[in-house]
Amino acid sequence: MKKLLLTVFTWWNGQTVGTWWYTARRGSEVGTDEAGNRYFVDRRNDRRWVIYNGLADASRVPPGWSAWLHHNSDVPPSEAEYRPRAWEKPHLPNMTGSPAAYRPPGSMLAADHRPRVTGDYEAWKP
Numbered sequence: 001m002k003k004l005l006l007t008v009f010t011w012w013n014g015q016t017v018g019t020w021w022y023t024a025r026r027g028s029e030v031g032t033d034e035a036g037n038r039y040f041v042d043r044r045n046d047r048r049w050v051i052y053n054g055l056a057d058a059s060r061v062p063p064g065w066s067a068w069l070h071h072n073s074d075v076p077p078s079e080a081e082y083r084p085r086a087w088e089k090p091h092l093p094n095m096t097g098s099p100a101a102y103r104p105p106g107s108m109l110a111a112d113h114r115p116r117v118t119g120d121y122e123a124w125k126p
Helices: 002-009 017-026 063-069
Strands: 027-032 038-042 048-051
Touching: 017 027, 017 048, 038 063, 048 063
Parallel strands: none
Antiparallel strands: 027 038, 038 048
């Protein structure tokens, strides 16, 4: 019952009723990614979309699937033989605004304290 109410009354949590209806009528599932997001294509006009597993956040879409969604690639990553290079890092969603956000040294929000100014800095005086 909770899932039904979330589907009917929220747009940011998975899919809406309209998306569910459109997907049921015209959608053909192409694949899923490691986060559980499902990717679909329209059988008639090559329209592509994603149904998120959880909150709708575009930064959770990996680069390969993003390229496919934006028609930069004709072959979905589920059908492509892709091997990541040794220097490539795994995909991470945007962490801005979350506790896991990057805070550089000296930031007011960083856990450590900013070091005191050394003798190489002199304040400007008019």
